[in-house]
Amino acid sequence: DIVMTQTPLSSPVTLGQPASISCRSSQSLVHSDGNTYLSWLQQRPGQPPRLLIYKISNRFSGVPDRFSGSGAGTDFTLKISRVEAEDVGVYYCMQATQFPFTFGPGTKVDIK
Amino acid sequence: QVQLVESGGGLVKPGGSLRLSCAASGFTFSDYYMSWIRQAPGKGLEWVSYISSSGSTIYYADSVKGRFTISRDNAKNSLYLQMNSLRAEDTAVYYCARGVYSYGIDYWGQGTLVTVSS
Numbered sequence: 001d002i003v004m005t006q007t008p009l010s011s012p013v014t015l016g017q018p019a020s021i022s023c024r025s026s027q028s029l030v031h032s033d034g035n036t037y038l039s040w041l042q043q044r045p046g047q048p049p050r051l052l053i054y055k056i057s058n059r060f061s062g063v064p065d066r067f068s069g070s071g072a073g074t075d076f077t078l079k080i081s082r083v084e085a086e087d088v089g090v091y092y093c094m095q096a097t098q099f100p101f102t103f104g105p106g107t108k109v110d111i112k
Numbered sequence: 113q114v115q116l117v118e119s120g121g122g123l124v125k126p127g128g129s130l131r132l133s134c135a136a137s138g139f140t141f142s143d144y145y146m147s148w149i150r151q152a153p154g155k156g157l158e159w160v161s162y163i164s165s166s167g168s169t170i171y172y173a174d175s176v177k178g179r180f181t182i183s184r185d186n187a188k189n190s191l192y193l194q195m196n197s198l199r200a201e202d203t204a205v206y207y208c209a210r211g212v213y214s215y216g217i218d219y220w221g222q223g224t225l226v227t228v229s230s
Binding site for chain 1: 223
């Protein structure tokens with residue numbers, strides 16, 4: 001199974017300041033079709049997860065442009081350019097390149 | 113708009129069974145793969161099972177293989193998860209999620225809570 005790790009696991013951020021979360025996979029997430037099925041999810045308190053970014057760097061419909069994704073192979077990053085109060089929650093990276101699909105442990109983002 | 117509504121959760125004794133359902137609307141159900149993903153209380157996300165758009169390809173997590181069965185009825189726009197031989201460690205919110213072949217899982221339902229306890 002592909003193991004996903006995230007750092008940090010907790011990120012207290014000042015409103016208006018940037019935040020960055022790293023995700024690493026235990027093996028390359030490049031699929032045989034050439035795509036890399038690495039997604040970022042946001043889970044606000046009491047809510048189901050919501051897709052933010054798919055295939056490393058593509059923002060999903062309705063996602064603010066302060067969220068961006070980057071990376072390749074086994075190393076990926078989610079950046080929030082200026083954290084807003086509504087960004088509080090847990091962020092997960094997820095790979096759908098190989099079964100079983102696997103998730104990172106989550107990074108809790110809260111306001112200092 | 114895309115809607116996924118899970119139902120069927122509840123309290124069940126260890127060794128018991130439960131059948132979860134997910135009603136889909138707002139999209140052509142038969143064009144998408146579907147998955148069940150669960151989240152134990154206060155914990156992270158765990159993928160449980162996958163079914164292709166036609167239902168011909170199915171995968172399970174090792175933790176549920178042989179006990180859970182995923183199925184779908186494209187005529188009824190519905191996804192199911194039959195859960196047998198339930199254990200305490202199966203206690204979780206179970207989410208139904210839609211998958212797009214070209215980029216992965218995009219929409220999630222609100223979830224249904226399954227509690228396995230005597």
